[in-house]
Amino acid sequence: MLTVLAGGVGAARFLLGAVEAIDAAQVTAIVNVGDDAVIHGLDVSPDLDTVVYTLAGAVDERRGWGRSDESWRAIEQVRRYAESAGVDASAAVGNDAAGWFTLGDLDLGTHLYRSSRRRAGIPLSAVTAEIVRTWGVGVRVLPATDDPLRTWIETVDGRRLSFQEYFVREHHDVEIRAVHLSGSDEARPAPGVLDAIADAEVVVIAPSNPVVSIGPVLAVGGIAQAVSARRERVVAVSPIVGGAALKGPADRMLRELGCEPSVAGIAKWYAPLAGTLVIDAVDAHLASRVESEGVRCVVTDTVMDRPGVAAALTRACLEAGEDRSPG
C-alpha cells in the first residue's frame, strides 16, 4: 500500500503516475485542506478537487486544475454585478463578490453538492468519498481533516490574507513574513488517515509546496508524529528543481521564510520526517548536500511533463522506501 501526502497540481500528477505503476486500490491520498475556502457562500476545496479531477481524467490539462470543457457563465455574471456596483476586491478580507476567484460552471456543480451535503451534516471526508465514487476514481482520497483548518498568510506589508486571497487574488506576488494555520490545535485527522500512514509500505510526500500544501497536512494533530514514526519508509519528492518551483510560489515562500530554495533546503525541511529525498537529475550535483542533512538521496527524472515519468517516479519512490528496514 502506498500513501501519498498531497497538495494540488504536483501531487495530482504524481498520483496519476502512481495508478499507472500500481493498482489504484493500493493508493491512498491524504490531501491538504488548509486552502479550502468559503467563496460566495460555497465550500470550495481546491486541492481535493484537483486530485479527483486529475485522477478522473476530467481536469483541464493546460491549467492543471479545474474541469476540461469548462465554461464561465456564472462567474462572468458575478463580475458584471461587481463592476457595476464598484465592488473593490482588495477592500476587505472575504470580498469575493468581486469575482476574483474564478469558478467554472461545471466546477460549481461540485461546490454546490459539497456545500449542500456539509450543511446536512455530512463530514467532508464522506462527501469526498461520494464525489470520488461518482467519478469512478479507484484511489482512496482523504482530506487530512474534517475539522476547520485554514492557512493564513502574513505579508511584509502587514496584511493577513487567506490563502486564496494570497494565491489567486494577489497572484502570490507579495512578500510574506509568516504562514499561520488556524484550527490546527483542534483539528483531528479524518477517519482512516492515521491508519493509512501506519499501514503503508511506503509514504510519499508529493512534490507539493512544503509550506502551504504539505505543511497544513502535517499540522493536523498526530499526522506529523505518525509520519516521523515511519521515517525510514517515508520518501519525499522535491518540489524544487534547479532552485525553482515548477509551479507556484514554493521557492519564493521558502526564501522569504529563511529556507534555501534548493533540494538541500528541502532535505533540511523534511529531515525529521523523511528518510529519503528524491531529486531531479538536474540537481544531481547537490546529492551530497542532501545526504549531509541525514537524508538518503535518490536521483531520477522528477519533472512529470512527459508520459511515463510520473509512473517511473512512483516506482523509484517505492523502491527507495521498500529498501529500508521497516520503519
Added chain:
Amino acid sequence: MLTVLAGGVGAARFLLGAVEAIDAAQVTAIVNVGDDAVIHGLDVSPDLDTVVYTLAGAVDERRGWGRSDESWRAIEQVRRYAESAGVDASAAVGNDAAGWFTLGDLDLGTHLYRSSRRRAGIPLSAVTAEIVRTWGVGVRVLPATDDPLRTWIETVDGRRLSFQEYFVREHHDVEIRAVHLSGSDEARPAPGVLDAIADAEVVVIAPSNPVVSIGPVLAVGGIAQAVSARRERVVAVSPIVGGAALKGPADRMLRELGCEPSVAGIAKWYAPLAGTLVIDAVDAHLASRVESEGVRCVVTDTVMDRPGVAAALTRACLEAGEDRSPG
C-alpha cells in the same frame, strides 16, 4: 407614483405593463421574500429575480422565470453526484443536494453575487439595488423586508415543508392544512417600503398568489396597516380568472384553506385592504358578488398573454385608484 405589492411571474408581467404605461421611475415594486431559500448554501430570492429579470428583458419568456439563453451545466453535475450517492430528495427538509431545485448557470451568477454581498454584511435591499442598477432597470425594486422571513407549508399528511420544497420539489401537488410564516413578528419593512405605500397615488396588489406571495409581504410589521390606511387608493388585481389560477396553485391553496377560489373569494380576502378589485371579463357576472363584499369592482382584460393587455391593466388600476377620494 405607483406602488405594486408583488410576487413572482404574475407581478413581473404586470410591472412590465406598468413601465409601458407610465415612466419606470414612477414605479416601486415591494416584493415577496417569504419563498427565499438557502439552496446549496446560496441565498436564492426567486420573486426578486423574476421581477428583475422580467423588467430587464432577460427572463425566459416560456417559463416566466429564470434567464433566457440559460444553461444547466452546474446543476447537472450536482444531480450526477446525488444519483451516484443515492441522495434521496424527500429524505429530509433541506436536502437540496439532490438537485431538485434547478439553478441555471447564468442565474447562479446572481445567487453567488447576492450570497457574497450578504455575507459581507450588505442588506438584501442594498444588494437588490445593485442588481437592479446592473440590469439598467428603472423600476425601484424593494424586498418587503431585509429580515429573515420564511413561508412554511403544513401538509395534510403532517409534513412541514419549506415553500420551495412544496412548490418546486413537490410540484405543489400535495394537500395543505396551513401556511405559516416564521420571522414575521420580528421582520421590519425594508427602507423605503412604508413611504412607498404612504406616498403612492395608487397601490396595486398584483395578480399574485394571495396566500404565499402577497401574504408574506403583508405579514411584515406595519405593511398591512400602511396598506389598509390607503384602502381607497388600493386596487387589487384578481389572480383568479374563471375560478382558476392562471399559473401556480393559488386556486387549490385558497380552497384548502377554506376560501372560495373565485373573484368573490378574492374580494373577501382583500376587502380589509383594497377598495377596488379588478376582475377579468370572463368573471363579469360575479361583479355584484365582489361589490357585496364592500369592494368596488372593475371589469377588464387581465390575462397578460397579448401585447398591450398589461399596460391597459395598469391604466385601469390607476384610473380606479385615482377616482377615489384620498385614502
